[in-house]
Amino acid sequence: MSADHSKHDDEPAGSPEKDAEEHRNFLEQIIEHDLAAGTHEGRVHTRFPPEPNGYLHIGHAKSICLNFGLAEQFDGLCNLRFDDTNPTKEELEYVESIKADIRWLGFDWGDRLYFTSDYFEELYGFARELIEQGLAYVDDLSLEEMREYRGSGAAPGRNSPHRDRAPEESRELFERMRAGEFEDGARVLRAKIDMASPNMNMRDPVLYRILRAHHHRTGDAWCIYPMYDFAHGQSDAIEGITHSICTLEFENHRPLYDWFIDNISVPSHPRQYEFARLNLSYCVMSKRKLVELVQGGHVSGWDDPRMITLSGLRRRGYTPESIRKFCERVGVARFYSTIEMSWLEDSIRADLNPRAERRMAVLRPLKVVIENFPEGETEELEAINNPEDPNAGTRKIPLTREVWIERDDFREDAPRKYFRLAPGKEVRLRYAYCITCTDVIKDAEGEVIELRCTYDPATGGGKKPEGRKVKGVIHWVSAAHAIGAKVRVYDHLFSVPDPNDVEEGGHFTDHLNPDSLEVLTDCRLEPSLADTAPGCHVQFERQGYFFTDPIDSQPGAPVFNRTVALRSSWK
RNA sequence: UACCCCGUGGUGUAAUUGGCAACACAACAGGUUUUGGUCCUGUCGUUUCAGGUUCGAGUCCUGGCGGGGUAACCA
Numbered sequence: 001m002s003a004d005h006s007k008h009d010d011e012p013a014g015s016p017e018k019d020a021e022e023h024r025n026f027l028e029q030i031i032e033h034d035l036a037a038g039t040h041e042g043r044v045h046t047r048f049p050p051e052p053n054g055y056l057h058i059g060h061a062k063s064i065c066l067n068f069g070l071a072e073q074f075d076g077l078c079n080l081r082f083d084d085t086n087p088t089k090e091e092l093e094y095v096e097s098i099k100a101d102i103r104w105l106g107f108d109w110g111d112r113l114y115f116t117s118d119y120f121e122e123l124y125g126f127a128r129e130l131i132e133q134g135l136a137y138v139d140d141l142s143l144e145e146m147r148e149y150r151g152s153g154a155a156p157g158r159n160s161p162h163r164d165r166a167p168e169e170s171r172e173l174f175e176r177m178r179a180g181e182f183e184d185g186a187r188v189l190r191a192k193i194d195m196a197s198p199n200m201n202m203r204d205p206v207l208y209r210i211l212r213a214h215h216h217r218t219g220d221a222w223c224i225y226p227m228y229d230f231a232h233g234q235s236d237a238i239e240g241i242t243h244s245i246c247t248l249e250f251e252n253h254r255p256l257y258d259w260f261i262d263n264i265s266v267p268s269h270p271r272q273y274e275f276a277r278l279n280l281s282y283c284v285m286s287k288r289k290l291v292e293l294v295q296g297g298h299v300s301g302w303d304d305p306r307m308i309t310l311s312g313l314r315r316r317g318y319t320p321e322s323i324r325k326f327c328e329r330v331g332v333a334r335f336y337s338t339i340e341m342s343w344l345e346d347s348i349r350a351d352l353n354p355r356a357e358r359r360m361a362v363l364r365p366l367k368v369v370i371e372n373f374p375e376g377e378t379e380e381l382e383a384i385n386n387p388e389d390p391n392a393g394t395r396k397i398p399l400t401r402e403v404w405i406e407r408d409d410f411r412e413d414a415p416r417k418y419f420r421l422a423p424g425k426e427v428r429l430r431y432a433y434c435i436t437c438t439d440v441i442k443d444a445e446g447e448v449i450e451l452r453c454t455y456d457p458a459t460g461g462g463k464k465p466e467g468r469k470v471k472g473v474i475h476w477v478s479a480a481h482a483i484g485a486k487v488r489v490y491d492h493l494f495s496v497p498d499p500n501d502v503e504e505g506g507h508f509t510d511h512l513n514p515d516s517l518e519v520l521t522d523c524r525l526e527p528s529l530a531d532t533a534p535g536c537h538v539q540f541e542r543q544g545y546f547f548t549d550p551i552d553s554q555p556g557a558p559v560f561n562r563t564v565a566l567r568s569s570w571k
Numbered sequence: 572u573a574c575c576c577c578g579u580g581g582u583g584u585a586a587u588u589g590g591c592a593a594c595a596c597a598a599c600a601g602g603u604u605u606u607g608g609u610c611c612u613g614u615c616g617u618u619u620c621a622g623g624u625u626c627g628a629g630u631c632c633u634g635g636c637g638g639g640g641u642a643a644c645c646a
Contacts, residue, residue, distance in 0.1 A: 088645090089645075252641050333577090335576080472607085
């Protein structure tokens with residue numbers, strides 16, 4: 001990944017900035033240390049282990065970039081492994097969307113696509129191994145009893161009455177669990193560790209539960225399923241993972257992770273490291289809450305452009321490059337932090353600025369009649385497609401006597417620093433002439449419905465007559481040539497920086513921003529926009545970057561989603 | 572409550588592992604500009620607090636304060 005990124009950096013190689021790139025995050029330092037010490041035979045092998053129970057979001061992107069990025073950086077490998085040990089929540093639909101999203105982000109797992117369910121037989125064998133060593137036993141306690149026996153943080157737990165069952169008896173019971181002889185939940189297999197451990201994870205954790213549920217890959221072959229803790233580390237070991245990187249909430253699980261690795265005859269000894277998951281202001285990141293937004297109808301689906309799912313961001317117009325750059329910039333640490341939403345927005349602006357062509361589009365139209373412009377005449381003007389990219393060339397735009405301008409670009413009573421159009425004031429029509437507002441026409445309600453202006457022919461062709469200072473430049477579209485279009489203007493889904501912060505009895509959806517979506521159906525665009533293909537990025541001058549919706553756009557009738565507004569020092 | 576982790580500008584990450592606190596973004600103030608965009612310049616911190624070790628502490632030790640995680644037959 002780093003090699004890929006360096007191509008986009010325009011700093012010359014060997015510049016003083018090189019020093020800044022030497023900074024290593026704590027994971028890079030660990031890996032460098034391991035490499036130097038010859039740990040893991042000098043290999044670096046990571047994995048991205050999603051549970052297929054929802055769509056990937058920007059937080060997963062951080063993990064993906066980390067795991068695949070580290071592997072690339074240190075000439076290692078990264079596996080994709082679906083952690084599918086809970087058939088009640090997991091579905092094939094999610095497997096497919098996750099694969100598509102990772103590919104879209106630009107990462108490749110090669111032929112290393114794995115499923116924890118591929119290892120069910122091996123994991124079963126590992127469990128028997130523990131039983132035979134007297135390190136695991138079948139317990140008959142009910143869920144409630146087990147909770148009570150576990151104790152609390154302050155008080156130690158008590159041993160289950162079945163804890164000292166003979167290994168032979170546990171082995172037989174475990175086999176009968178697999179054979180389906182017991183009801184769901186009737187028995188579990190537990191590790192025999194320490195019911196008095198201050199770490200709750202070590203108080204004889206459950207390894208297997210009885211669960212009659214159809215698995216999306218193994219079907220009905222199993223009625224017992226391994227728990228995460230028992231499955232994850234052993235799967236890592238089977239795949240020869242060296243650095244098993246997960247989020248901070250698994251920190252307390254690490255002693256258990258190591259306990260299994262140390263007590264089972266696994267083929268390799270991976271190590272677990274934890275980092276802080278990504279939090280973004282004005283967003284919720286938990287899968288549960290994202291599901292609720294979808295199922296509660298607060299958004300149109302997982303790919304609603306207001307969602308921070310990868311499919312939502314993609315549809316909004318975010319590029320893979322911008323997301324990777326963002327993930328690189330937020331860094332990795334071992335303490336919780338919340339990144340400002342403006343960082344994400346900035347990363348897409350930075351990515352699109354040099355490559356999105358400019359066009360003029362009037363979103364909320366107001367008619368302007370240029371009274372001294374000859375009726376029926378059309379003048380062709382030349383406009384630059386992208387000032388950041390000379391190779392993008394130019395295009396012709398037509399000017400006629402009647403044009404549309406943005407309602408926001410006219411004020412009857414203009415404030416001091418307002419340098420757009422107002423009665424008696426002059427403004428430049430971008431790439432065309434300067435016009436002066438001579439009259440304001442209103443309807444019966446006093447609403448401005450049309451402006452009368454005159455233009456100055458001496459200001460055309462890039463000319464600036466002596467002593468004339470026209471600060472304002474506004475965009476416009478010829479009324480005779482304009483095409484109509486639907487444009488969706490998006491804003492933050494939530495109106496407060498931390499939607500998770502709710503008052504007693506409140507709910508995060510209370511913070512939903514009622515103005516997060518505005519659909520504009522009366523927009524007037526310059527004619528060159530008529531056949532914009534779905535999935536195209538374009539900048540509407542002075543307004544923002546827009547993306548032709550890949551789903552709702554029709555041939556000749558594109559629908560535009562606002563990816564992000566341009567930065568503005570006005571308003 | 573118990574155990575574990577963590578506190579560096581508004582935000583996020585650095586600090587050659589004990590040696591003048593750096594970079595990016597935001598904000599604010601200027602400059603350039605036919606996009607109030609882009610670009611350029613400047614401003615913004617006695618490293619959570621109190622002790623201790625040391626010639627020297629963001630870094631090591633002790634304690635306080637603050638934040639987070641966990642206490643599922645979820646992952």
